[in-house]
Amino acid sequence: xxxxxxxxxxxxxDLTVAYDNKxxxxxxxxxIPKGKMVxxxxxxxxxxxxxxxxxxxxxxIASGFSKILNENLKQVRHKVAYVPQKESVDWDFPTTVLxxxxxxxxxxxxxxKRLNREDKQIAVEALKKVKMLDFADRHISELSGGQQxxxxxxxxxxxxxxxxxxxxxxxxxxxASEKAIVDILLQLQEDGKTIFxxxxxxxSAMDYFDWMIFLNTRIVASGPLSEVFTTExxxxxxxxxxxxxxxxxxxxxxxxxxxxxx
Amino acid sequence: MDFWKDLIYFFxxxxxxxxxxxxxxxxxxxxxxxxxxxxxxxxxxLIVDAVSHSILPxxxxxxxxxxxxxxxxxxxxxxxxxxxxxxxxxxxxxTSRIKKDAAIAITLSVMFSVGVIFLNIIQHSGxxxxxxxxxxxxxxxxxxxxxxxxxxxxxxxxxLTIIPLFYQHFKIALFDPEFSKTIGLxxxxxxxxxxxxxIISTAIGxxxxxxxxxxxxxxxxxxxxxxxxxxxxxxxxxSGLFATLSSIAxxxxxxxxxxxxxxxxxxxxxxxxxxxxxxxxxxxxxxxHIKASKNTKKMLSDNVLKNLYKIxxxxxxxxxxxxxxxILNYRFxxxxxxxxxxxxxxxxxxxxxxxxxxxxxxxxxxEAKRIIRIHRLxxxxxxxxxxxxxxxxxxxxxxxxxxxxxxxxxxLLKLMGKPVNDPHQQNIPYED
Numbered sequence: 159x160x161x162x163x164x165x166x167x168x169x170x171x172d173l174t175v176a177y178d179n180k181x182x183x184x185x186x187x188x189x190i191p192k193g194k195m196v197x198x199x200x201x202x203x204x205x206x207x208x209x210x211x212x213x214x215x216x217x218x219i220a221s222g223f224s225k226i227l228n229e230n231l232k233q234v235r236h237k238v239a240y241v242p243q244k245e246s247v248d249w250d251f252p253t254t255v256l257x258x259x260x261x262x263x264x265x266x267x268x269x270x271k272r273l274n275r276e277d278k279q280i281a282v283e284a285l286k287k288v289k290m291l292d293f294a295d296r297h298i299s300e301l302s303g304g305q306q307x308x309x310x311x312x313x314x315x316x317x318x319x320x321x322x323x324x325x326x327x328x329x330x331x332x333x334a335s336e337k338a339i340v341d342i343l344l345q346l347q348e349d350g351k352t353i354f355x356x357x358x359x360x361x362s363a364m365d366y367f368d369w370m371i372f373l374n375t376r377i378v379a380s381g382p383l384s385e386v387f388t389t390e391x392x393x394x395x396x397x398x399x400x401x402x403x404x405x406x407x408x409x410x411x412x413x414x415x416x417x418x419x420x
Numbered sequence: 421m422d423f424w425k426d427l428i429y430f431f432x433x434x435x436x437x438x439x440x441x442x443x444x445x446x447x448x449x450x451x452x453x454x455x456x457x458x459x460x461x462x463x464x465x466l467i468v469d470a471v472s473h474s475i476l477p478x479x480x481x482x483x484x485x486x487x488x489x490x491x492x493x494x495x496x497x498x499x500x501x502x503x504x505x506x507x508x509x510x511x512x513x514x515t516s517r518i519k520k521d522a523a524i525a526i527t528l529s530v531m532f533s534v535g536v537i538f539l540n541i542i543q544h545s546g547x548x549x550x551x552x553x554x555x556x557x558x559x560x561x562x563x564x565x566x567x568x569x570x571x572x573x574x575x576x577x578x579x580l581t582i583i584p585l586f587y588q589h590f591k592i593a594l595f596d597p598e599f600s601k602t603i604g605l606x607x608x609x610x611x612x613x614x615x616x617x618x619i620i621s622t623a624i625g626x627x628x629x630x631x632x633x634x635x636x637x638x639x640x641x642x643x644x645x646x647x648x649x650x651x652x653x654x655x656x657x658x659s660g661l662f663a664t665l666s667s668i669a670x671x672x673x674x675x676x677x678x679x680x681x682x683x684x685x686x687x688x689x690x691x692x693x694x695x696x697x698x699x700x701x702x703x704x705x706x707x708x709h710i711k712a713s714k715n716t717k718k719m720l721s722d723n724v725l726k727n728l729y730k731i732x733x734x735x736x737x738x739x740x741x742x743x744x745x746x747i748l749n750y751r752f753x754x755x756x757x758x759x760x761x762x763x764x765x766x767x768x769x770x771x772x773x774x775x776x777x778x779x780x781x782x783x784x785x786x787e788a789k790r791i792i793r794i795h796r797l798x799x800x801x802x803x804x805x806x807x808x809x810x811x812x813x814x815x816x817x818x819x820x821x822x823x824x825x826x827x828x829x830x831x832l833l834k835l836m837g838k839p840v841n842d843p844h845q846q847n848i849p850y851e852d
């Protein structure tokens with residue numbers, strides 16, 4: 159069941175992504191209305207992070223496209239904030255917590271400019287929101303996993319975006335951090351922002367999200383929580399892979415055959 | 421004193437040769453030092469080796485074309501060869517199954533062997549200008565002349581313009597490549613810029629330190645700088661400073677005894693700084709050791725203080741003077757440790773010695789009360805909040821009592837009220 163909406167804030171059209179010519183995400187096609195808290199769930203290797211990265215232009219797309227606010231990503235970059243998995247960076251990098259959050263301000267600003275007082279104020283406010291202001295001058299290596307995640311979220315807040323894409327913000331996170339993050343997400347939603355969250359835990363997914371995308375190398379379902387959280391959809395998502403897709407993908411890879419004819 | 425005379429002469433800049441060599445090396449050192457921070461944080465330090473080895477054929481071709489050892493020709497040749505090397509590494513690792521480190525090794529050895537062949541051809545060509553070309557292998561700072569300085573200066577100025585100009589680009593792209601891409605930063609451009617900086621600094625560097633030691637001049641100062649700071653800008657400056665100081669040291673040493681080669685001494689100085697940093701910086705091994713010994717001392721003196729107080733607590737006479745035997749009788753402590761502990765208490769003004777007797781000062785009593793109070797409060801806390809049996813709480817409290825801060829103590833008191841007894845029905849001492 160894929161519920162398409164009118165005037166979507168994010169529209170993904172027939173998106174196929176391949177690694178080494180093997181499709182890992184097949185024909186993803188869905189649309190999301192403004193102001194939703196969207197959970198992206200599915201088993202390991204389902205292509206959840208891949209979907210996010212493809213929308214954010216971080217990996218090449220084999221076919222299809224995605225539109226944000228009915229525009230290409232390039233035109234609306236400053237309205238989009240992306241929170242990568244915290245494992246994707248080296249936390250020994252010589253920089254402080256506040257420094258990292260201030261990086262978020264460069265989403266709207268030329269990298270050749272210096273941050274002004276307002277920028278710094280916004281960064282401080284963002285740190286306050288994630289309850290990490292006391293850590294502002296700490297080196298980032300001194301943080302726990304949950305605190306690192308909160309710093310990343312503060313950086314996204316400092317971007318003052320319309321749409322937030324977060325890759326596993328709850329993984330390896332302590333209870334206090336999880337609570338702090340959920341509160342922030344709710345606040346963002348209240349302010350009319352749209353949030354996409356790659357998530358692992360089905361149990362809490364029911365509490366956190368009001369729109370769900372079920373994914374297993376293809377979109378199994380996309381729609382309001384109440385409509386898609388069904389036994390059938392869960393079984394389709396988690397009940398084994400489609401072996402046909404797996405086999406055909408393998409052939410694509412072996413033959414290095416083009417994913418699309420043109 | 422000859423040494424002081426030499427030192428004064430060295431820094432008086434009377435000798436043009438020395439001045440040329442010194443300024444050339446300083447420019448070079450500082451440039452390589454600051455570029456090194458970007459290289460190390462980019463996690464592709466090996467590429468420096470590939471570039472430095474690949475520069476040799478470029479220099480040879482530069483010489484063949486010009487017929488003289490003009491720095492402009494040689495360095496231009498070197499830079500072009502460096503660019504080819506970087507592209508080659510990229511191309512091999514992208515188009516084949518060969519991984520990047522193997523691609524670097526392949527490029528390095530192919531380019532270097534071509535360079536050595538060229539060098540041989542030149543040496544047998546009968547061109548008298550070629551003598552000294554083989555110095556590029558191990559470097560020879562003494563060959564730096566005025567003309568070189570202009571080339572070095574231009575290149576250093578270029579590097580010193582690029583790094584501040586693209587400071588934010590570098591910082592964001594090196595820390596979080598994915599994020600940098602989502603805010604519209606062109607990662608390929610930044611990578612190209614870093615490669616360019618490596619090529620420039622290597623091209624001007626190998627005349628002084630040689631092909632083989634070149635990567636040390638770029639990698640070592642940055643690696644040492646990270647021991648001292650948690651700030652990106654500061655690590656760039658510190659790295660530049662370390663490389664500059666080492667360059668001066670290297671030139672000075674080879675000035676003192678002309679048999680000594682400059683390049684290797686620069687690297688030895690750099691390595692000494694690296695080793696020193698590894699031991700004595702705030703994150704260093706020796707610093708850790710000092711911390712550990714401070715902790716041991718603190719535990720020792722706290723424990724003796726506690727015992728001295730507790731004897732008195734039993735008899736309700738905390739100010740009375742005690743003999744060493746009395747203290748030992750109360751709780752056995754190895755005699756030398758007890759004496760060290762008492763001495764520490766004396767220097768802190770917590771206890772005084774009168775003849776062979778020891779007694780607590782007022783400050784000592786209050787400090788002893790604080791430690792015991794924390795110990796007993798913590799025992800209660802563990803029993804109440806952590807569901808730990810009262811006969812299991814003592815061990816943990818023994819260490820907690822030494823490290824609890826006043827803020828945490830205040831919080832603990834707020835949490836517990838002001839309880840009278842600990843789980844073992846011992847009185848919790850408060851300030852009157």
